[in-house]
Amino acid sequence: MVLADKLLIGTYKLRKCLKPGVALCSFRGGCLANYCSSNSPKPVTLPGSTFAQNTSRGGLQGHRPKEADLDISSPEEKPEISFDKAIRDEVKDHFRRLKDDIVNRWIGPEGRPLHEVLLEQAKVVWQFRGKEDLDKWVVTSDKTIGGRSEVFLKMGKNNQSALVYGTLSSAAPLDGEHSRSGYCAMISRPLRGPFERRRSYDWSQFNTLYLRVRGDGRPWMVNIKETTDLIQRKDQMYSYFMFTRGGPYWQEVKIPFSKFFFSNKGRIRDAQYQLMTDKISSIGFTLADKVDGPFFLEIDFIGVFTDPAHKEEFAYENSPELNPRLFK
Structure with a gap:
């Protein structure tokens, strides 16, 4: 027991x-x-x-x-990549942008009432308040042809401006092809609509370019390009000078569109044409004053406005010998 x-x-x-x-x-x-x-x-x-x-x-x-309690993934498993989904998302995004274009065309630019746009006297086109604003611009220099100039673009103090700075060098590249050098530039990216369609800025209701800048006393060239589909006109632009004062104070620069002269590949043409302000593709700033050394240009905003005191339509003369097409 x-x-x-x-x-x-x-x-x-x-x-x-x-x-x-x-x-x-x-x-x-x-x-x-x-x-x-x-x-x-x-x-x-x-x-x-x-x-x-x-x-x-x-x-x-x-x-x-x-x-069921084990959370161990097999090393052979790979993340699923769907190209079809990526293409569908891209097409949806383009159709959404196309819809916004159609709606804004009936309502007004940027979705505002049309009567407000027609009565508008000033407009800020570019301002610099964050990295997304810098992404709308690109910088270039004579390094593309073998030069020694350097240019950089970054946000200014307190993210309230854009700072273009670098070093200008007029030393020609030793390649046997180029005899001149020494330029730096900052250029806005062209507007792109749905399906990468080219778009343009319409400034036809304004007559003056308006900038708030702060520089080091150097002269800059302001360049405006028109929207065109012709390959032979890709190097054509309209230009005018912008003189910076230097010092710690901001300056407001006002350049009438009638002052911009026509140039091709950096050379002023004898035959001058008026800038078509309803087909603006991009704007840029070029430094090429042949003074070697450091430089900087700080930009607060770039805009357009209507100056009621400015009545000039075109500042340059034409003649049948210089421009026969205008006198047919």
């Missing part, structure tokens, strides 16, 4: 020890060693072992962890 009671008590304790949900500590006290067969070796659990680390996070669910 005593032997039978011991067997019954041992069986009961063994079932209780192997009950699912019991923590690992129940095994460490020799529970299996006391009630399992004496021929089987005792389990040895070393500190820091993998089994102890895995089971110390929570209770042991049965004799082996469930596969």
